[in-house]
Amino acid sequence: MDQIDTIVVGAGVAGLTAARLLADAGRRVVVLEARDRVGGRVWTDRSDGHTTDLGASWIHGIEGSPTAAAADAFGMRQVEFTVGAYQAGSRPIAYYGPDGKRLSDEAASRFIADVAKVDAALQRVVAASEPSASYREVTNEALAMQGWDPERTRRVQEYLEHRTEEQYGVWIESLAAHGLDDDVPDGDEVVFPDGYDRLPTRLAEGLDVRLEHVVSRVEWAPEGVSVTTDHGSFVADTAVVTVPVGALQSGDVRIEPPLPPVNANGLSHLAMNAFEKVVLRFATRFWDEDVYAIRQQGPEAVWWHSWYDMTALDGTPTLLTFAAGPAAIATRGWAPEQVVDSVLTQLRRLYGDRVELPTSVHVTGWQDDPFTHGSYAYMRLGATAAHHDDIATPIGGVLHLAGEATWGEDPATVNAALLSGHRAASNVQGREIPIERLWGSATT
């Protein structure tokens, strides 16, 4: 390709969506990707004979989701798993109290009802909160309104701490009051037995993707853009830059001249989180039947409190847990065996000697990934949803930023990445592109 119309930086879901829609519209598009694979934070491992998603697993709500529409069109098998938003009681969950004993159904129902009461109050408290308020402050206010005794209050308070960590990979005092506004999934959630990476693989088909091209600089001017990589420079009329917040904030990808104030201000209100997956496979299943998840309460549960039973994916007894927020920061740099030991200690509190050593283990290292510097972005104190979208304000008619963090409604998701890529493509074209063009002609 001699002349390029649009350079897309990053072959994650945002970049591939933009590239595919623009190529479909007749533009000459080149995608520059630092890694030796497409997909970015959608990454499926098959090295041990199992299919393990090391990045995204869930579509958090399939109703009205273009990601779900694309997955359907591409023939991706899906398994319903509606516990991906740290719901207290969307599906059966085995709850264990601070003493390590399973709660009765009545006690679990009372706890689930308590969470619902606080969540209902929280909506009003968040709406009325000061711009600088933290999620800790608003949740404490909503808890205080209940007039409960300390024990009952503490159980819900720790649930809210853990929800913040699992959803945004950050301690509750560091997340903005509005940081979990969009957290209720529309409809069922699903996961992918054949791997989420089928989505980016299909999106990339037929595109000119240059792998192992590490971009260090993007220069923009009214006449066009110039992108510097470790394999030379590329020039084009327009660029769509989809690298994560961590790549922009670290200066790994420099924008010249620097981002205009509206984009820069939006970016300064976000930060990359600390969030790692721990996937354990076992020879035999030792935990409760007929539950989607296991959760424990109390001081012992400060790091390891929730395990998701992913056995339905391929029939192998499998638990997924997360090192999220403080746990991810503290265990960063630990050997996988140390992490597994720590997790198994907690499982043994609940299931005793029935807990065997796992037959296969995955512990992710997104905090040390040079092309993300974390898993996804969270809203710092003072941030509102609008700061996400501000980052995507078109720059000089030639440069467009996209990616999960640039989408204000339900950010930090694959769906946000996809929608941001669609918006960038429409902005490049100067007209709305029907999103269905992304999968319109797909045959499964």
Ligand SMILES: Cc1cc2nc3c(=O)[nH]c(=O)nc-3n(C[C@H](O)[C@H](O)[C@H](O)COP(=O)(O)OP(=O)(O)OC[C@H]3O[C@@H](n4cnc5c(N)ncnc54)[C@H](O)[C@@H]3O)c2cc1C
């Ligand atoms: C552990 C984990 C669990 C998650 N769970 C879920 C989930 O269950 N459901 C959900 O919806 N979302 C989940 N997410 C979030 C979701 O994966 C992301 O929001 C989404 O994939 C981001 O897509 P993107 O295109 O914006 O960014 P990316 O996928 O990060 O794509 C950006 C691309 O830019 C490339 N790049 C970076 N720097 C350079 C450079 N210098 N030069 C060239 N290329 C560069 C990167 O390699 C990458 O391929 C999870 C993420 C993680 C890490």
